Amino acid sequence: MSLRIGIDIGSTTVKVVVLDEQNQLLFRSYERHYSKARERACETLHTIQDQLTGKDVRLVITGSAGLGVAKAAGIDFVQEVYATAAAVNTYIPGTDAVIELGGEDAKIIFFGGALEERMNGSCAGGTGAFIDQMATLMNVSIDELDRLSLKHEKIYPIASRCGVFAKSDIQPILNQGGRKEDVAASIFQAVVDQTVAGLTQGRELKGKIVFLGGPLHFLYGLRERFVETLHLDGEHAVFPEDGDCFAAMGAALCSSDYPERPFDEALTLLEESVDNVGLVDTMPPLFTSQAEYDAFLARHNANHPPEVDAAAYSGDAWLGIDAGSTTTKMALISPDGGLLYTYYHSNQGNPVAIVLEQLRAIYRLCGTRIRIKGAAVTGYGEDLIKNAFGCDLGLVETVAHYNAAAHFNPDVDFIIDIGGQDMKCFKIRNRAVDSIMLNEACSSGCGSFIETFAKALGYDIADFAKLGLFAPHPVNLGSRCTVFMNSSVKQAQKDGASVEDISAGLSISIVKNAVYKVIRAASADDLGRHIVVQGGTFLNDAVLRAFEQELGRNVTRPTIAGLMGAFGAALAARDLHLERSALLSEQALASFTHTARPVTCNLCTNHCSLTVNSFDGGRRFISGNRCSRPLGQERVEQPDLMHYKYKKLRAMEGAGTGDGSRGRIGIPFGLNMYENLPFWYEFFTRLNFNVVLSPESSRKLYLKGQHTIPSDTVCYPAKLLHGHVEALVEAGVDAIWYPCMSYNNDEGIGDNHFNCPVVAYYPELLAANVPALKETRFLDPYVGLWRHKDFTKRAVRMMLEEFGIPRQETERAVAAAYSAYDAYVQDVRQTGMAYIEYARAHEKNIVVLCGRPYHIDPEINHGINDLITSFGFVVVTEDALSYLEDYAPRKVLNQWTFQSRMYNAARYVCTQPDMQVVQLVSFGCGTDAITTDEMRSILEKGGKLYTQLKIDDINNLGAVKIRIRSLMAAMDARKVRPSAQNGAAS
Incomplete structure (x- = not known):
């Protein structure tokens, strides 16, 4: 029998193995290919050419990137699932499931009967590429990340669906002093959660589980998280010695079914193969000549602060610090804004140490000549740095950036700031920040997006950016997420695009993402006439040029684009007009710990x-x-209708009139039950059931039902229901009541009164995907409460069939339930009005927090209402105001009850000078894709600010805080300039 060679070409690595006749491993290799997969495979085969020249071999290729290479070379190919299955069946018989993590691929293969595979689709969240990104973010190697994780003390909840989400969660933890050991373990836990939630899709992981792929082979901390999460012992968690090369070993095993050929012939076929070159979609160049580029540079380099010789300067100075998500920026300025000292560098996950080192350097520069009279700080790490070093002022970054932009262009009406992973856009009206747009779920329009590709192609970011300036044919890569773009870049390379063309294409792609995904502009006029661009990404001339070309107009880029937050903070410190700064002195820094x-x-x-x-x-x-109690202060209760409604609904349990003689009926406390609970609670207690509500939502409850969630893209409020019904089954209730409801009550304010499809039909999904529900009676009939007579008839029939309850008793219970629901609605409206009166009596501003009924769940809103009231606002909700406006046609089909309420509430707010709207949106909410634009239109037309908060399962409130503080700053600015509201309305 001839020797067998298996080559596994994955998204980031090439694995080559040689097996003998007894399936023993003679050779193995695991190498990164940096997008040159065929060349890497050939290099590896050359290393064993001496041993194999003149011998016949059977060679088969597998892997996610292997099919193209196999076709081009005329070499046999086997699908990777079959290759992996062949290796597992041969070397580890009796396996129940395989979890395999690669560079950009993650898969679970279920054995037993027919093979069943679940694989990641559009996202590389829980893969090796994700772990690479996180290690880079923390400024450690992969090996260091692994070692750190093994010393963890606690696990933070970190999103894993996307590297962007994860960065947004990790950065505040690091900026606020979290231990790297804990963050490292939390990153691995996020990978585990992504694999279990995203790939099992409702099928339980149990029995003997084999773990394969490079990340699981090399990273012991990742192994530990999988074993603990899945509660596996040594017998049921199998980590093969060659788990990183198992698919290649399987390919070699499968090669027995294919003809043999001389090794030299196979190597020649591979070396001489050339990928099929397709058509590349290209765009016009960024610059056509050096002269055009020189004129461009001269125009932008004219926007610079006054030049000051710090060595010769003597006098007053002001310090600004921007503790950003990934970098720390500092600027020391003279009275006219001249720069005496600047600093811009990665914070390496430890901003306190960076600022300490730089303050010491600044004091050495100042000596006795320069006196620092004020210091201000902005950015994600604002609170930490302010408290650590005694800065005089902390200001929200939107205001800091506006200060800096207005310094260079007093007429600025639009600011766009693109940083490493954040994008912020501000509209300016009447010299105040009027509306804010942030990238929510994607960083494909940010600096880290280009940096990722630069590193993958072996360049540093500066050199890579310059390559694209004069590229003759930039590749049209569209405006897509980083994972999709990876595939586009690889395809462009295969089609013959140069690195220069790809670099230019990526710069253009960043701009398209910014304009069409974040700003969602229809034209350049939507942005403004006087646009200032800033942030480190705009120091990239290719990105700046692409932005101007896309808009068809010139913009202002100060030469200190990357320092604008720090510069704006320094200007704010100057405007405090302090005689003496509270900043720690040089002597105090000497003993700083x-x-x-x-x-x-x-x-x-x-x-x-x-x-x-x-x-x-x-x-x-x-x-x-989230509140002031850990600081030793009792929480000051501001009127908060979200809090009031939640407490009122939870207090219903045990407060019914029935005697419980008909048993215990469970109601899952989620989704539309936040709307309908007063009805169902009264109905069943009147029928003498003991109503049991599921526990309060929590991360722990979510994890309880995580393995039964079939879709990773559904909203978090829906995902929580799986844990709620599991908890009710564990509580031993006699039945669970969770009906399907296509319609809500008709309030006469919309074109129809549907529930969204997820809310309406989630009971059926639970019935099909939660095995535990087979252990109890799960009642999920279709009902409609808006047609009173029809519902009464249906309820009579259901209660008679299910529980033998007489007709008259059910009819009385239905009547009582409708009365209880009406009483609850009236109570919410009256309490809302009482809170508004309180706010006006105490001269407090009012935030109308618009969302869905289930947004009052603290696990879903993550205490956003507490955060808002902590700033002195009174909070009311849309359902307390929507009835105050009549029906009005909208530009969109207004067919969802909960959204109709928001439209009406927004219209009412436009008539009230002391109210502003904050809209809560759940990630994954399809109906809100329409709602958000309509809400913005209503509010801006009425001269109001629009603030949107997107919420998911992760409770980092950093971006939320920026928005609320920016809203406050804009409101304050409008008070100073009374004409602002009229100007906005016009």
């Missing part, structure tokens, strides 16, 4: 993950808290 430790707060049901930062002299700063 900082330690951070994680704790969980148990003072209320939020159970916040806190970081306690301790400084010299007994000073402390606590971050991660």
